[in-house]
Amino acid sequence: DTGVSQNPRHKITKRGQNVTFRCDPISEHNRLYWYRQTLGQGPEFLTYFQNEAQLEKSRLLSDRFSAERPKGSFSTLEIQRTEQGDSAMYLCASSSTGTERDEQFFGPGTRLTVL
Amino acid sequence: AQKITQTQPGMFVQEKEAVTLDCTYDTSDPSYGLFWYKQPSSGEMIFLIYQGSYDQQNATEGRYSLNFQKARKSANLVISASQLGDSAMYFCAMASGQNFVFGPGTRLSVLP
Numbered sequence: 001d002t003g004v005s006q007n008p009r010h011k012i013t014k015r016g017q018n019v020t021f022r023c024d025p026i027s028e029h030n031r032l033y034w035y036r037q038t039l040g041q042g043p044e045f046l047t048y049f050q051n052e053a054q055l056e057k058s059r060l061l062s063d064r065f066s067a068e069r070p071k072g073s074f075s076t077l078e079i080q081r082t083e084q085g086d087s088a089m090y091l092c093a094s095s096s097t098g099t100e101r102d103e104q105f106f107g108p109g110t111r112l113t114v115l
Numbered sequence: 116a117q118k119i120t121q122t123q124p125g126m127f128v129q130e131k132e133a134v135t136l137d138c139t140y141d142t143s144d145p146s147y148g149l150f151w152y153k154q155p156s157s158g159e160m161i162f163l164i165y166q167g168s169y170d171q172q173n174a175t176e177g178r179y180s181l182n183f184q185k186a187r188k189s190a191n192l193v194i195s196a197s198q199l200g201d202s203a204m205y206f207c208a209m210a211s212g213q214n215f216v217f218g219p220g221t222r223l224s225v226l227p
Contacts, residue, residue: 043217045217055213
């Protein structure tokens with residue numbers, strides 16, 4: 001296990017379609033985060049899991065977005081009825097509560113384009 | 116609310132010179148962590164350095180050091196002996212309670 005992986009790397013979809021992204025964290029990490037990043041901006045926090053529990057969800061996250069981490073390992077992020085404004089890079093990161101600094105390791109991201 | 120401010124949208128530095136990237140933060144939590152990440156054009160986010168709010172000494176990691184001034188709520192990144200490969204976006208970030216916030220970033224360009 002060399003790092004956080006995300007699939008797919010790129011996704012093009014038509015407005016109104018549903019999309020699902022997957023994130024596989026570093027195996028010993030119990031925390032998992034989802035971020036959204038638009039061009040020229042910093043990552044924007046979406047949600048956060050510790051093991052299988054979703055502990056925090058951004059108020060900016062609409063009801064069309066849902067995330068799961070059913071067994072405390074991989075996570076999925078689903079966007080329903082996509083809109084053009086959802087076009088962005090979706091980043092996943094993981095960390096371990098066993099470290100003092102809770103450093104987050106990021107995956108390569110999934111770039112979503114909504115036509 | 117937690118907030119990170121990076122007032123320098125872009126910076127230029129000559130190769131082998133040192134450069135300071137500014138970061139100020141706002142939080143009411145007494146315990147927090149401050150991070151700097153590098154994002155090259157390839158897109159991956161690379162962790163550089165961490166400073167805990169209770170750390171007495173400024174953090175250092177190789178050519179990176181963090182100038183932490185708690186009373187001023189600033190956490191500036193200093194890169195010594197800049198290299199061409201340092202050209203990238205640099206993000207300051209804060210973990211405070213259950214909140215994680217990134218700044219807007221500074222684009223650093225290292226000139227040969």
